[in-house]
Amino acid sequence: MTxxxxxxxxxxxxxxxxxxxLEEDFxxxxxxxxxxxxxxxxxxxxxxxxxxxxxxxxxxxxxxxxDLLLARDGVVFLRELKRDTTYPDPKQRxxxxxxxxxxxxxxxRDRELILLELKTGRRHMPL
Numbered sequence: 232m233t234x235x236x237x238x239x240x241x242x243x244x245x246x247x248x249x250x251x252x253l254e255e256d257f258x259x260x261x262x263x264x265x266x267x268x269x270x271x272x273x274x275x276x277x278x279x280x281x282x283x284x285x286x287x288x289x290x291x292x293x294x295x296x297x298d299l300l301l302a303r304d305g306v307v308f309l310r311e312l313k314r315d316t317t318y319p320d321p322k323q324r325x326x327x328x329x330x331x332x333x334x335x336x337x338x339x340r341d342r343e344l345i346l347l348e349l350k351t352g353r354r355h356m357p358l
Contacts, residue, residue, distance in 0.1 A: 257339050258312050261299060268349040270303040295322030297334055306352045309334045 258274065265272040277288045290296070297309040309330050311319055315338050319327060327334045335356035337345050344355045 252314065252339050254312055254314050254317075257314070257337075258298065260339075260342075261310070261312060261337060261345065264346060264349055265299075265301055268303070268346075270301045270308075270349060272299055272301045274299050293322070293326070295320065295324075295326045297323070297326060297330070299337075301349075303352060307333055308348070308354075311336045313338050315340045 262272055262274065275288050275290060277286045279286060280289065297311045299308070299310040299312065301308040301310065309326075311323055311327060311334070313319065313336055319336060327336070332354060335354065337356070341356065347355045
């Protein structure tokens with residue numbers, strides 16, 4: 232399980248060194264890790280809708296639900312995926328608060344704790 236690496240464009244003075252990992256790449260890593268530890272996992276992907284081709288995630292109900300739903304042996308995790316430098320928006324924070332101990336935010340910097348959660352089936356991320 233390795234994330235794809237992006238590098239800065241040569242000659243661009245505003246981009247020095249590796250660029251931050253895309254959330255999409257981190258999501259792919261999380262799905263692979265979940266399957267490695269035999270979790271069932273689902274993620275709703277956005278799709279182009281309407282004749283203008285705008286992107287939306289077709290859901291019915293309240294916006295801001297976590298990115299991943301994971302289940303194994305009667306244990307359920309709901310996880311919001313964020314880059315190391317981004318934070319849940321207000322609607323996502325509402326969901327995280329209401330879900331309590333079942334929900335957490337996963338970030339690339341937390342890979343060791345993520346793997347521990349997936350291996351043990353117990354929460355290791357801070358509330």
